[in-house]
Amino acid sequence: xxxxxxxxxxxxxxxxxxxxxxxxxxxxxxxxxxxxxxxxxxxxxxxxxxxxxxxxxxxxxxxxxxxxxxxxxxxxxxxxxxxxxxxxxxxxxxxxxxxxxxxxxxxxxxxxxxxxxxxxxxxxxxxxxxxxxxxxxxxxxxxxxxxxxxxxxxxxxxxxxxxxxxxxxxxxxxxxxxxxxxxxxxxxxxxxxxxxxxxxxxxxxxxxxxxxxxxxxxxxxxxxxxxxxxxxxxxxxxxxxxxxxxxxxxxxxxxxxxxxxxxxxxxxxxxxxxxxxxxxxxxxxxxxxxxxxxxxxxxxxxxxxxx
Amino acid sequence: xxxxxxxxxxxxxxxxxxxxxxxxxxxxxxxxxxxxxxxxxxxxxxxxxxxxxxxxxxxxxxxxxxxxxxxxxxxxxxxxxxxxxxxxxxxxxxxxxxxxxxxxxxxxxxxxxxxxxxxxxxxxxxxxxxxxxxxxxxxxxxxxxxxxxxxxxxxxxxxxxxxxxxxxxxxxxxxxxxxxxxxxxxxxxxxxxxxxxxxxxxxxxxxxxxxxxxxxxxxxxxxxxxxxxxxxxxxxxxxxxxxxxxxxxxxxxxxxxxxxxxxxxxxxxxxxxxxxxxxxxxxxxxxxxxxxxxxxxxxxxxxxxxx
Numbered sequence: 071x072x073x074x075x076x077x078x079x080x081x082x083x084x085x086x087x088x089x090x091x092x093x094x095x096x097x098x099x100x101x102x103x104x105x106x107x108x109x110x111x112x113x114x115x116x117x118x119x120x121x122x123x124x125x126x127x128x129x130x131x132x133x134x135x136x137x138x139x140x141x142x143x144x145x146x147x148x149x150x151x152x153x154x155x156x157x158x159x160x161x162x163x164x165x166x167x168x169x170x171x172x173x174x175x176x177x178x179x180x181x182x183x184x185x186x187x188x189x190x191x192x193x194x195x196x197x198x199x200x201x202x203x204x205x206x207x208x209x210x211x212x213x214x215x216x217x218x219x220x221x222x223x224x225x226x227x228x229x230x231x232x233x234x235x236x237x238x239x240x241x242x243x244x245x246x247x248x249x250x251x252x253x254x255x256x257x258x259x260x261x262x263x264x265x266x267x268x269x270x271x272x273x274x275x276x277x278x279x280x281x282x283x284x285x286x287x288x289x290x291x292x293x294x295x296x297x298x299x300x301x302x303x304x305x306x307x308x309x310x311x312x313x314x315x316x317x318x319x320x321x322x323x324x325x326x327x328x329x330x331x332x333x334x335x336x337x338x339x340x341x342x343x344x345x346x347x348x349x350x351x352x353x354x355x356x357x358x359x360x361x362x363x364x365x366x367x368x369x370x371x372x373x374x375x376x377x
Numbered sequence: 378x379x380x381x382x383x384x385x386x387x388x389x390x391x392x393x394x395x396x397x398x399x400x401x402x403x404x405x406x407x408x409x410x411x412x413x414x415x416x417x418x419x420x421x422x423x424x425x426x427x428x429x430x431x432x433x434x435x436x437x438x439x440x441x442x443x444x445x446x447x448x449x450x451x452x453x454x455x456x457x458x459x460x461x462x463x464x465x466x467x468x469x470x471x472x473x474x475x476x477x478x479x480x481x482x483x484x485x486x487x488x489x490x491x492x493x494x495x496x497x498x499x500x501x502x503x504x505x506x507x508x509x510x511x512x513x514x515x516x517x518x519x520x521x522x523x524x525x526x527x528x529x530x531x532x533x534x535x536x537x538x539x540x541x542x543x544x545x546x547x548x549x550x551x552x553x554x555x556x557x558x559x560x561x562x563x564x565x566x567x568x569x570x571x572x573x574x575x576x577x578x579x580x581x582x583x584x585x586x587x588x589x590x591x592x593x594x595x596x597x598x599x600x601x602x603x604x605x606x607x608x609x610x611x612x613x614x615x616x617x618x619x620x621x622x623x624x625x626x627x628x629x630x631x632x633x634x635x636x637x638x639x640x641x642x643x644x645x646x647x648x649x650x651x652x653x654x655x656x657x658x659x660x661x662x663x664x665x666x667x668x669x670x671x672x673x674x675x676x677x678x679x680x681x682x683x684x
Contacts, residue, residue: 158561254465257604278585281602290676292597297564329679369597370677372636
């Protein structure tokens with residue numbers, strides 16, 4: 071089972087109430103790859119970087135079973151750079167700097183060796199680039215998952231709606247689901263989104279967990295209550311990587327299995343926020359993941375005995 | 378098994394994005410009683426009302442197994458009146474009017490017939506009145522549950538700390554838990570509160586569910602995703618009533634059973650918010666409750682099969 075992961079590979083400068091880092095590795099494709107490669111390989115990355123993206127990071131990804139053939143390296147430009155400051159609640163943040171650099175000319179080309187992949191994760195980027203990736207695939211993947219953000223919902227609604235019509239799972243946060251539909255109620259928003267193309271909707275609510283909608287079914291996965299959320303950057307992409315990684319490993323895209331996959335995604339995200347950047351994701355092993363998932367089981371399991 | 382429910386019985390005027398009502402029945406003791414009486418009787422109410430509290434409401438409570446002996450009726454005054462307006466997110470509200478009326482002289486006296494009760498629910502009121510109720514009980518109940526609010530945390534910290542040292546379960550919302558401890562992290566706040574007296578802490582997060590802390594254990598119960606939260610007034614008290622009602626019915630105050638009790642409380646609260654005031658709580662029957670609880674089971678249940 072193989073997963074194509076499309077998205078940025080970047081540098082981030084992050085300020086949280088717990089500290090500050092100047093220039094660390096970030097980007098959607100990076101986080102998705104680090105998370106998903108715990109479950110299956112190869113993860114086939116599609117991205118673009120400049121001449122400043124560290125060789126050591128590329129080697130680390132490769133070592134973990136991430137194919138780099140779909141990563142374009144632009145010799146005379148710099149990598150995408152984002153800088154942001156989180157508020158105390160960690161659910162909101164201000165963007166301080168966005169230097170697109172190489173991302174301004176991102177035009178993903180799917181290598182021949184990536185054809186026939188089973189899963190496709192479209193990280194947040196231009197909706198027209200996301201649909202272009204789908205069109206380049208000769209055989210439709212078993213499952214296509216889409217992430218997007220407020221900026222595209224506002225500035226490119228038509229392109230986004232077209233892309234939406236081509237995917238199976240939309241993954242957004244609660245405010246994006248509201249913005250996309252004009253509905254304040256997440257249940258009503260979900261109903262509308264499930265008529266736009268995706269058969270499944272995942273609404274991410276940060277420290278308040280995530281909801282999965284499909285037909286008339288809904289599933290809720292909590293976030294693990296943590297002492298400190300150190301840095302939420304990349305948590306959404308890590309969640310996506312864990313979710314798709316588990317589905318690929320189990321070769322089962324039923325609603326029932328997606329529930330467990332969301333718990334896996336939540337577990338991976340709970341590691342991600344414990345340190346700056348993808349640092350914590352590089353430290354954990356299978357035993358850590360199993361123990362963390364067990365904590366999720368204990369967190370929500372109860373015996374019902376109607377009396 | 379019997380429950381003493383201490384708290385206001387009042388009139389509320391409520392404005393939500395869905396409508397407005399001028400003067401409907403409200404109050405903590407009212408909601409607790411309507412919820413808990415689905416599980417056990419008698420519910421022994423302790424409250425104070427004026428000459429304007431409707432006889433019909435008293436009769437309805439009585440019919441459901443609520444003892445009224447502990448309710449003081451003041452002939453020449455009016456009942457407590459509260460008026461508030463909810464914001465669109467329904468988690469925040471502005472208080473427009475607070476007319477204490479009879480509540481200004483509330484000095485609960487526990488009738489002899491209430492002695493020997495197994496459970497005590499101390500609805501939100503002056504901390505010194507809450508501790509006075511505990512002192513009046515000749516035999517300590519199996520479980521004492523305390524609700525409080527920002528106003529008391531700020532204005533009467535010493536009295537509140539004394540009351541806290543006398544109870545088993547504190548039930549507050551997330552912002553109150555933060556305010557009480559000065560900790561932003563709910564996990565850290567919980568650790569501090571569990572050193573103040575209560576052996577259990579329930580943190581209510583409205584539409585984001587509730588957390589139960591005990592020693593090193595934590596349990597999370599989601600709120601049911603609803604199309605519309607029509608009116609959240611009384612949801613917290615209804616939750617408390619369902620929680621205690623279930624514990625009393627099952628005669629089991631273990632952590633494991635409290636998990637299920639929190640699901641029961643959440644189910645009762647999910648009915649409460651569907652209509653203005655306690656209206657919806659008067660309509661439901663055992664079958665409605667069973668069906669709603671089943672929805673909670675489906676909402677969070679997943680099969681874990683570590684692969």
